[in-house]
Amino acid sequence: MLRNRIYYGLKPFVPQALRTAIRRKLAMRLRKQIGDVWPIMPGSERPPENWPGWPGGKKFAFVLTHDVESKVGLSRCRALMQLEQDLGFRSSFNFVPEGSYRVPSELRKELTASGFEVGIHDLKHDGHLFASYRGFKRCAARINNYLREWGASGFRSGFMLRNLDWLHDLDVDYDASTFDTDPFEPQPQGRHTIFPFWVSGPNGSSLNGQHSVSESSSRGYVELPYTLPQDFTLFVLLQEKTPEIWLRKLDWIAQHGGMALVDVHPDYLCFDETITRPREYPATHYKSFLEYVSRRYDGVFWNTTPRKVAQFCAWVQKAATASEA
Helix, strand or coil: CHHHHHHHHCCCCCCCCHHHHHHHHHHHHHHCCCCCCCCCCCCCCCEEEEECCCHCCEEEEEEEEEEEECHHHHCCCCHHHEEEECCCCCCEEECHHCCCCCHCHHHHHHHHCCCCCCCCEECCCCCCCCCCHHHHHHHHHHHHHHHHCCCCCCEHHHCCCCCHHHHHHHHCCCCCCCEECCCCCCCCCCCCCCCCCCEECCCCCCCCCEEECCCCCCCCEEEECCCCHHHHHHHHCCCCCCCHHHHHHHHHHHHHHCCCEEEEEEEEEHHHHHHHCCEEEEEEHHHHHHHHHHHHHHHHEECCHHHHHHHHHHHHHHHHHHHHC
């Protein structure tokens, strides 16, 4: 958590461009030390206990999520939605309820009417959601209001900060604030699995080590870790020029029947031919990634929204609990 405190201590005083430059330098240095755990964490391919496989006999799940962090990102949502629609994919768009922009209800309705999902991304996206439990409780009440108003069932915190125990105060079916392995994040501890897992409620047994989808508690939520590196990490911090790391990790996840879940920010996608902002990368990187998945794995992957993955995993948990009774 030291990196977390340093980073957020700098935020009010250091311009964004300089903060990004600092993070990039640290990331480049860190990359030389973590080749044995990133982008693939050995052992994370082990399926959970009682894992039945994906619906319809699909080989792996392919889940697309988007965190919209700014007005720029908001303005690019329709272009991103159209790109995915044209290629036959659906995804989830997570919006900040009380951030630097307001989400038009028309956009949320357009997304859901087209088969996409709308989720909640933090409350203010200021890095302070988990500063204290008392403060979190106050924020949770407001987040729950937005969940009801938007008809949303999923949550992801800003900057992937998290306390999975506190998230039981949210009225959600799933959370997506964790990852299998991502040493570049301010809170870098990964969950070391490429599968969804069940987080039992306060009355259920705790989850340690290898997770099970069949916890005995009937209260809880599904955790959906992202298992492909974030676009910001690849293309802004590490300045990769191709999606090759995505493709290599995706092939490995497909081989082991896991869940390939990625977080792509419209804020950093450039749909124009010329990049004019320092924190952008060509949208063609993302497009070629989707085309690769469609071409290589046609008919064998389950592309669905996070809500539906959570519903499936909750059903698995319920069925396993019933069989144990």
